[in-house]
Amino acid sequence: MSVGLGINIVKSIKSFVMPTFGKFINKAFSDKYLLFTNVGISITLSGLGDVLEQHYEMATDQIEKWDHKRTMNMSLSGTSVGVVCHYWYKYLDKIMPGYTIKMVLKKIVVDQFIGSPICISTFFVTIGWLEGSSKQELMQEMKHKAWKLYVAEWIIWPPAQFINFYLLPTKFRVLFDNTVSLGYDVYTSHVKHDIQIDKSSKRES
Template sequence: MNVIHTVKQCFTIRSLKVFHKQAFSPKYLLITNCCISVTLSSVGDFLEQQYELYSKDIEKYSVKRTFHMALSGLTVGVACHYWYRFIDTRIPGRNLSTVLQKVFWDQIICSPIVISTFFITLGLLEQTSKDEIIKEIKEKAWRLYLAEWTVWPPAQIINFYFLPNKYRILYDNTISLGYDVYTSKVKHGK
């Protein structure tokens, strides 16, 4: 019995290693990053909706809302995938000065783009007008941007200093799970 269990365990570990190598290879990295972003954006909205149900802010769980948040995760995942490639090409290296430059430009350029992409994606999915999307960005984006300045600079120092590019979206989305809950709250809160 122990031998069979050990063989199964080795097969599973070997399978995971093969999967990991393929998933994080340049050929499949965009797909992997998008899957990670979709999954964790969905989980973030699911958790927020569970809290809203518990606190009686909503009466019923909305699968459509979670689906829309997942699709916003997809668009944000694509944007971040290409952003990380771009910034690593333009500002190569991992010394402290370089990392701080990357963090600065990440906050000044990428954050506003990602926040706008989030609201535009959801606006299109919800079939709201261009004027309504712009109004929502003006009313709510600053809250997300302020939260970004609290969460992301320390997180991105770790991301840019220690991690190779291929793991940035995975790390980003892991840190972002709590932020995704907040993003869902800002988007759907009254």
């Protein structure tokens, strides 16, 4: 590649690609489209988290092949969770406005004690509905698995949410949440489909 061609490519990126990308971001995170953007992000990363977890399970001989339906269900769970997170963050910022350290710490506490259980419950209810689980099966699964996710949330989210609540405007909350939670989504998929927990649950039922 000649120097002149390289310079022309850089100029094209600066003059066309960057402004176009900037307009897209501004539109996607505007009030008009923010809900759709947040739900889209949640769907995409929830599915990606399951894909990563399943490939790990295949590599370690826990499963034989990729379960496409499982990934689809995990992705679709991002719809309800994305909606809940979208409105939860807007509500939280409305009742607790401001970026002081004291206010941020209050938000973190409320988010952990109220927001996290709501999101975890939403996830299990959505997956249970998609899988056709009975009410008894759903309650049994939540009893044995939801607490593991909640414990993990106390490790991951307080420091992450400090950054989220202290530095970012409301419209970027779900984006940051989902970016951080990609690793957590892998763990969520692991807990949801943990065969050992399922066996233990069946013995007790």
